[in-house]
Amino acid sequence: MKYEAVIGLEVHVHLATRSKLFCSCPTTFGVEPNQNVCEVCAGMPGVLPVLNEKAVEYAARLGFAVDCTINNDSVFARKNYFYPDLPKGYQISQFEKPICEHGHLNITVDGQTKRIGITRIHLEDDAGKNIHSAVDNVSYVDLNRAGVPLVEIVSEPDMRSAEEAVAYLKALHAIVTHLGVSDGNMEEGSFRCDANVSIRPVGQEAFGTRTELKNLNSFRHVQKAIEYEIARQQDELEDGNAIVQETRLFDSAKGITLPMRSKEEAQDYRYFPEPDLLPVHIDPEKLEAWRASLPELPEARLNRFIQEWQIPAADAETLIADPALCAFFEASVAAWSPQQARKIANFILGPLLRAINQDGVTLDRVAMTPAQLAELARIVDSGLISTKIAHDIFPDLLKDGGSPEEYVKQKGLAQVSDTSAIDSVVLAVIAENPAEVEAFRGGKTKLMAFFVGQVMRRMKGRANPAVVNEALSRHLNA
Ligand code: ADP
Ligand code: MG
Ligand code: ZN
Numbered sequence: 406m407k408y409e410a411v412i413g414l415e416v417h418v419h420l421a422t423r424s425k426l427f428c429s430c431p432t433t434f435g436v437e438p439n440q441n442v443c444e445v446c447a448g449m450p451g452v453l454p455v456l457n458e459k460a461v462e463y464a465a466r467l468g469f470a471v472d473c474t475i476n477n478d479s480v481f482a483r484k485n486y487f488y489p490d491l492p493k494g495y496q497i498s499q500f501e502k503p504i505c506e507h508g509h510l511n512i513t514v515d516g517q518t519k520r521i522g523i524t525r526i527h528l529e530d531d532a533g534k535n536i537h538s539a540v541d542n543v544s545y546v547d548l549n550r551a552g553v554p555l556v557e558i559v560s561e562p563d564m565r566s567a568e569e570a571v572a573y574l575k576a577l578h579a580i581v582t583h584l585g586v587s588d589g590n591m592e593e594g595s596f597r598c599d600a601n602v603s604i605r606p607v608g609q610e611a612f613g614t615r616t617e618l619k620n621l622n623s624f625r626h627v628q629k630a631i632e633y634e635i636a637r638q639q640d641e642l643e644d645g646n647a648i649v650q651e652t653r654l655f656d657s658a659k660g661i662t663l664p665m666r667s668k669e670e671a672q673d674y675r676y677f678p679e680p681d682l683l684p685v686h687i688d689p690e691k692l693e694a695w696r697a698s699l700p701e702l703p704e705a706r707l708n709r710f711i712q713e714w715q716i717p718a719a720d721a722e723t724l725i726a727d728p729a730l731c732a733f734f735e736a737s738v739a740a741w742s743p744q745q746a747r748k749i750a751n752f753i754l755g756p757l758l759r760a761i762n763q764d765g766v767t768l769d770r771v772a773m774t775p776a777q778l779a780e781l782a783r784i785v786d787s788g789l790i791s792t793k794i795a796h797d798i799f800p801d802l803l804k805d806g807g808s809p810e811e812y813v814k815q816k817g818l819a820q821v822s823d824t825s826a827i828d829s830v831v832l833a834v835i836a837e838n839p840a841e842v843e844a845f846r847g848g849k850t851k852l853m854a855f856f857v858g859q860v861m862r863r864m865k866g867r868a869n870p871a872v873v874n875e876a877l878s879r880h881l882n883a
Contacts, residue, residue: 408604408642410635411612412570413562416577417555418587419531419595420463425552426530427454427497432554434593438536438547446530446552448492453681460554461504461685462695463586464528467556468505469696470580471523477687479504481528481679489546490533498557500676503527504685510580511704512572521573522561528685531555550594562601562612567631571624574598575726579703582728591622598627602634603648613638614648618662620655630655634662706731714738714746720754729768730758736775741783748782756799764800772806781809789813790820793866822869824876827860830868831876834859845881853877 425432428445444452468475482500508523533551537544558577564570578596581587589596598621603613618634621627633655638648653662701709703725710721724731730753737749757778760766781802785795790813798818802809813819821827834856835842845852853874860873 406643407607408635408639409607410565410567410631411562411603411605411615412564412566412631413601413615414558414560414564414570414573415599415601415617416558416560416574417531417597417599418467418558418581418589420460420554420556421585421587422457422459422463422554424457426457426460426528426554427552430552434549434590434595436549438545438549441549442551447548448494448551454497454679456682456685457554460528461687463554463584464504464526464556465687465692466584466695466699467558467581467586468508468526469699470584470702471505471508471510471526471558471577473505473508473523473526475505475687475692476502477689477692478502479527479685481682481685482676483679484529484674484676486674488532488535489544490535490548490551492533492548492551496529496532497679497682498529499527500671502684510573510576512569512576514566514568514572519563519569521563521569524559524561526556526558529555529557562603562615567628567635570600570631571628574624574627576703579725579728583700583703583706583725583731585700585728591624594622597622600627600631600634602631602638604635604638604642614650616648616650616662617652617668618655619652619665620657626655626657629657629660630662633660637662710746714743714750716747716750720750723754723758724750730761733757733768733775733778737779737782740776740779745779745782745786748786749779752778752782752795752799756796757803760800760803766803771803773803774806777802777806777809784810784813788820788822788869790818791866791870794818794820818867820869821864821867822872824872827864827868827872827876828880830860830863831856831873831880834863835880842881853881856881 422432424430425446428443430441430443430446433441445454465475479499480502481497483495484498485495487494503525505526506524508526509520510523511518511520531550531553533546533548535544536547560573564573578589581596582589587595600618600621601615602618603615605611605613616634618630621630634653641648650668652665652668654665655662707721707725710716710724711718724734734750734753737753738746741749781795784790785792789810798812802812838859841852841855856877857870857873860877861868
């Protein structure tokens with residue numbers, strides 16, 4: 406029997422507001438436990454929540470970006486459950502009337518573009534965090550995260566493979582980071598995903614029973630967990646067993662999913678409208694202003710890079726995945742010319758990205774300006790220096806800034822294109838390697854690389870390769 410996977414994702418995204426959803430505590434990550442806490446987010450009796458308007462704006466802007474209908478009126482609801490990290494005893498979420506509904510976004514997998522439906526986006530507050538210490542065998546509760554604003558983005562069960570699920574997540578991640586409504590940091594839990602997975606025989610219309618996978622904190626884990634789960638469900642069915650609807654935890658070390666708890670139903674939460682908050686009403690003019698001020702979205706930006714600037718698709722995708730890198734790239738292109746965007750992209754994705762990935766360089770702290778990066782690409786293009794020299798001096802320029810052209814002149818790194826200077830080195834190399842010369846003239850033309858290497862070594866890599874090649878062919882074939 407052939408099976409088909411059906412996948413729907415629930416994504417929780419921290420909104421990049423300065424204060425929490427219902428109080429004025431800061432949302433800063435990584436501070437000492439229980440520093441960002443007040444009576445409201447600690448769930449003291451008698452306190453009243455006050456809605457943070459910025460969170461409403463961010464949720465609405467995200468809704469516009471994924472073509473949702475934004476409800477002018479939405480309602481907060483209490484979702485009741487007990488857990489030590491939830492001092493109120495309920496989460497304030499949205500249930501029957503969420504802020505956004507009926508959206509979609511496009512994904513492209515193997516060159517095929519597909520539309521994935523977005524059922525709803527709702528606002529809610531995050532819970533705190535339990536910290537289990539193995540050292541003193543005690544569990545602690547940190548409420549810094551309690552009350553941090555979240556949106557939950559629920560997709561339709563429209564994905565059919567782990568690749569599609571990851572493509573959807575990456576597209577959504579690019580949207581929230583390009584809009585600036587979230588930092589999207591997956592390691593810090595600002596962008597979290599639960600994957601609902603079921604399988605059905607190919608051709609069958611009805612969905613199979615789903616499991617919900619948790620603890621997926623990287624794109625790779627999402628991919629691995631879904632692949633494992635599809636294979637596991639297939640084995641169960643082939644062994645004649647039924648799939649149990651349950652929540653399963655992904656064990657990233659073992660690469661497997663394990664049962665965590667049986668799936669709770671909506672009625673278990675005793676949802677009811679939050680009595681301490683009025684329905685959220687958004688003024689239509691305000692809503693229109695938010696829509697009108699949306700930036701260019703990642704999909705459009707990606708297509709512009711590929712179609713107008715001739716950036717290869719894979720490179721364009723790498724750029725899009727990081728809005729700060731994108732901004733640096735665009736500013737560099739603006740400093741030179743759109744016709745030269747590809748040459749600039751090569752520096753961004755080569756030495757600059759290497760510095761970011763390997764040396765932990767962050768763009769807001771580098772001394773090199775986008776205009777200086779463009780200048781470096783330009784002096785390679787004009788033949789003043791070779792690409793190799795440009796890469797060699799890149800780390801210094803990145804750290805210290807300044808004009809690459811002046812740097813090159815000061816250090817005497819300018820490329821030698823002078824034919825007579827190169828000719829004399831070529832003749833010396835030919836004179837010193839008679840055996841190789843004979844072999845070359847006898848047909849071993851692959852030795853050209855050897856001669857080029859010899860000339861370059863003597864000239865410390867500063868000879869213009871085109872002139873070297875020309876001089877060598879002239880003298881060797883003479
Ligand atoms: P719950 O809170 O019970 O998980 P939600 O409505 O928040 O319910 O989310 C349900 C998610 O599961 C949605 O993303 C939906 O697309 C997905 N889903 C529903 N049925 C299936 C199914 N049979 N197989 C896979 N995914 C499913
Ligand atoms: Mg769920
Ligand atoms: Zn607070």
